Amino acid sequence: MKASLIAPDLGQQPISVTRKMAASLPGLRQMAMDKGLKMHHLGAGYPHPEVTDPRAFLEHKSRYFEHLASGVNNPQDVPEYLRESYSYTDTLGPKSVRENFAAVYGADWQVAMNADYLLPTLGASGGINLMCSLFERPGVDLAYLTDAPTYAGFIARAQLASQARIYSVEMDNEGPIVASLTSQIEQARADGRLVPFYYTVPDGHNPAGFSFSKTRRKEILDVMREYGVLIVEDAPYVYISYADEDARPQPFFAMDPTATIHLFTGSKIGFPGPRVGFLYTEARVQIKDAEIIDLKDLLLTESSADILFHNPEALHGFDSLLHDDTMQLRDSLWPIAETKLAVYRENREIIMDGLSEGLGSYAAHCSWTEPEAGFFTVFRFHDKRIRTDDAFIERLVAEYGIVVIPMYNFYPEDARHRDPNAGLDELRLSFCFSESFGEQRRLDLKQAVAAFCDAVKEIADIG
Ligand SMILES: Cc1ncc(COP(=O)(O)O)c(C=O)c1O
Structure with missing residues (x-):
């Protein structure tokens, strides 16, 4: 077929690890489901749906906008925030x-x-x-x-x-x-x-x-x-x-x-x-x-x-x-954070407890980070024969129903040049996302970490 444009310098960019994973997931998921395996999410780095339900926010936002409009004396006038919201703004907002x-x-x-x-x-x-x-x-x-x-x-x-x-x-x-x-x-x-x-x-x-x-x-x-x-x-x-x-x-x-x-x-x-x-x-x-x-x-x-x-x-x-229920400017964003943290703190504890319970006595074989913030812990195999490459990740999904993210792609090219094995002993486990809410979320995450520990023991031939 004839090209519409000739641009020899326009090379294809490498595809990001998350996109690659997302693209291969449906096939792997099907494979796991065909074997009757439950899917365990320890991969996605997205905010949890339980803390991103926008309905309460939308209600608060409407009340805030009403509050902003309440300063207008003439009901025919368009409130400033509304006029501004649907106009071109300055680059500074x-x-x-x-x-x-x-x-x-x-x-x-x-x-x-x-x-x-x-x-x-x-x-x-x-x-x-x-x-x-x-x-x-x-x-x-x-x-x-x-x-x-x-x-x-x-x-x-x-x-x-x-x-x-x-x-x-x-x-x-x-x-x-x-x-x-x-x-x-x-x-x-x-x-x-x-x-x-x-x-x-x-x-x-x-x-x-x-x-x-x-x-x-x-x-x-x-x-x-x-x-x-x-x-x-x-x-x-x-x-x-x-x-x-x-x-x-x-x-x-x-x-x-x-x-x-x-x-x-x-x-x-x-x-x-x-x-x-x-x-x-x-x-x-x-x-x-x-x-x-x-x-x-x-x-x-x-x-x-x-x-x-x-x-x-x-x-x-x-x-x-940035405004509370009485429409006063808040002193702090920490109370807002707390509504999210309640879920993430709990998830983090489930992951940390689960890893300690399942693998705590195998410190010679593996270790993991203790996150003081954020969504992730990095799990590390100490046995250099285990390589956490794409084939390893696919095996975890297809044989155990476990989705995790390989680390090697997060190492820039120069780091992989210095050490061709960079990240090939590591996995990124995320505890931010699951498809379920409340008690089911807790249960799913507990099962996910337990399944992960069992898989690690089998793969690393320990325990
Ligand atoms: C370190 C880091 N930077 C940036 C982003 C993207 O954030 P934003 O949605 O603000 O663009 C993420 C999202 O996960 C992240 O983890």
Whole structure:
């Protein structure tokens, strides 16, 4: 067949691990069902349906909108929020929403946030895209510094630009290894590349299943300041936290907002569908002619050439979450988080207890992370003969009905080059999603973890 366009440089991008899994799932599921196996979900990283039923939110949002409309004296006049919700907005979105968010979020993390330094994004994904796009535009060779493993969405976005290469850094159980961070920055610079930022997920790391220690955060910040590299802090799980209030680590932006680009998303504390997110940074950048300007101004110009207009109705809807039942601005988002946390905390406990019960006495053979935040734990086989490759994952579904995600794809190419076995002893188990609610959810998850432990014992030939 004749091509409609000849574009020899347009190579096919690698397909993401989650899409690959989603595509193969129906066939594998059928295979498992044909054998009479129950499907056990430990794979999907989506928010649980039990905490994303939008009906109560929609009711609250309507009441909030009525509250906003109540200030209008003449019933013929269109209330300001309504006019704004269905008009073209500014790239910055409605000012009131930014001001309210800055007040509430700033209070939660003890940062005097300036609403003028907040930029709406399409979720955290939009923030990642904006940061990459800003630095890719001048066309210089780039090094994106990140963890090994790192968030699949970041790898996918970084791979879009042929002038960018990922320089990744292995982690221990406190975070990235600091000496590797510095050596990767130095290597990238020696390779003639600009190193604009280090992208990471310090709280509830996806996919690594742990949070960085306070000490390591401080060390990372010191190194980034010393080398003049920004920190892009992707923070979807800061509120999905299992730590006691006084033990919660400070996010990077609370430690130094001039060194950090913080990516907030409404997807986990609220809902993923409306695609609400905010980028916050007080960083300043020296551009040509030694001129120093706010990074947020560069990002705003970039954003206005990209998304240009946000969905103001979605932003006003998010604003309703910042208000309580009496329509007062909240002091904190933690009470909202608590409605979600009740389910995730319970799920986490079921997974942790189940793994301890089933495999706690086989510490020589396997181990797993204890997530202080987020949706995931990483399970590790110690027997090097076991390889958690695609065939292994397919076998888990087809023979045991268990869906988990392999880790090797989350390791950037350079990490797999350094160690061809990177991630091939690991699995990502998620405890955020199941198809059932309440008591059935608990039961399903208990059965899932028990089935997983039995499968591990059989495969690893232990117990
Ligand atoms: C680390 C990380 N970043 C970004 C996202 C995407 O979030 P959003 O819906 O805000 O784009 C996710 C979603 O799971 C995530 O885990």
